[in-house]
Amino acid sequence: MSIPRRGRGGLGIESARLIAGLARVTQDIGLAEELAQDSLVSASAVARIGRAGHPGAWLMAVGKRRAVDIFRRKGPMPARSPSSAGT
Numbered sequence: 001m002s003i004p005r006r007g008r009g010g011l012g013i014e015s016a017r018l019i020a021g022l023a024r025v026t027q028d029i030g031l032a033e034e035l036a037q038d039s040l041v042s043a044s045a046v047a048r049i050g051r052a053g054h055p056g057a058w059l060m061a062v063g064k065r066r067a068v069d070i071f072r073r074k075g076p077m078p079a080r081s082p083s084s085a086g087t
Helices: 010-025 028-047 055-074
Strands: none
Touching: 010 028, 010 055, 028 055
C-alpha cells in the first residue's frame, strides 16, 4: 500500500499512522492493513463530496468501526491474559 507522500495530500504518512493505530487495536497487522485500505478507499469516495476537517482522525474512526464490525461477526473474543491487559 504505497501512497506517495505529496501525491495525495500527505496520506502516505497518515496511512502509516493509521496502520499502526489499527494494529494496536486489532492485534493483527494483516487485518490492520486491510482496514486501513478500506478507510482510504472510503476517504477517496468522500473526497468527491467534501473534505474532512481532520483526515487522520476520520480515517482512524472509519477503521475502528470496521474492526468492530468484523469482531462482532466473528463472535466473542477470547479473554486477555492479565499480563497483556496493561499493554
